[in-house]
Amino acid sequence: MPGSGESEIVLIPLDEPELARLLEAAVADADPLEVMPPVDGPAGWNDARREAFLAFHRRRxxxxxxxxxxxxxxxxxxxxxxxxxxxxxxxxxxxxVEAGVWLSRSMRGRGIGKRVAEVLMEAARDGGAARFVATTTVDNTAARRLLSGAGAELDVHGADVDARLEL
Ligand SMILES: CC(C)(COP(=O)(O)OP(=O)(O)OC[C@H]1O[C@@H](n2cnc3c(N)ncnc32)[C@H](O)[C@@H]1OP(=O)(O)O)[C@@H](O)C(=O)NCCC(=O)NCCS
Incomplete structure (x- = not known):
């Protein structure tokens, strides 16, 4: 699998056109549960979940x-x-500031999450934040390693993990 070293990674502020592209990426290569809160009904990217994804980002x-x-x-x-x-x-x-990241499946495990986290931490510092926090689960090895590798302290309680990094 290629590393992220050769790849150009750009973070584009979300707007309506970019939200349409984000939904396209999610539907093509992510599970709804990885990218949005649960929606009742059969699994998969049905119309209700697509609408809920758009509504989620519009609202937030x-x-x-x-x-x-x-x-x-x-x-x-x-x-x-x-x-x-x-x-x-x-x-x-x-x-x-509380941070979150998800990547398309085919993009995972190539160092992209690590590079995105560095950009987020820089943005948080530039915005005057003193602390960076994130939440994940014990079974999410990639997220845990990414956070501990960035220097965050991890607090495990049950299946959940709270990460905290002083900026
Ligand atoms: C979590 C996520 C953002 C991490 O991004 P990524 O690009 O896959 O991670 P990276 O390739 O930058 O790797 C980060 C660390 O995790 C390790 N890692 C990556 N994938 C792994 C895997 N499948 N199993 C074990 N370790 C893994 C890497 O080796 C690296 O650790 P190291 O620096 O100690 O070597 C990404 O996997 C993802 O989108 N997952 C689904 C959504 C999600 O869980 N989001 C986070 C919720 S808190």
Whole structure:
């Protein structure tokens, strides 16, 4: 499998055209449960899940009245390949941001997640954040290794893992 070293990775702020490309990437090469909250009904990318995916990102990122986070389309060599997001967490003494990333299946395990995480941490620092947090599960080895490799402290409780990195 090729590494990410030769690939051009660009993070593009999400807007309606990029959201359409993001849905295309998700449908082509990701499971709905990896990229959005569960929707009742039979598995797979049916119309209800596609609509829920669009509504999820419109509500959380695109609609100024309801937005709580910034989302970027991850483009690898010109092709949509996943999403990255940063959500400021309110009520913390130090300004904290919660991060999330998903990649198309065929893009995983090539070092792309690591490079995207570096860009997110830089964006968080530039935005004045003092702490970077993320949540994953014990069985998500790639996410755990990515976070610990970036220097985050991992706190395991049951099946869940909270990661925390002072910026
Ligand atoms: C989690 C995710 C973003 C990681 O990105 P990635 O590009 O696959 O990860 P990288 O190739 O940059 O590798 C990061 C680390 O994980 C390791 N890794 C990657 N895939 C792995 C796998 N399948 N099994 C074990 N380790 C793995 C790498 O070796 C690397 O560790 P190292 O630096 O100690 O060698 C990606 O796998 C993904 O999109 N998964 C599905 C969605 C998801 O789980 N998102 C995160 C929710 S918190």
């Amino acid at each position: 990122s695109l609609n100024p009245d309801t937005a709580i986070e910034t989302t970027w389309l991850i483009e690898v060599d010109g092709n949509p390949a996943g999403a990255a997001r940063l959500r400021p967490v309110s009520g913390q003494a130090a300004m904290e």
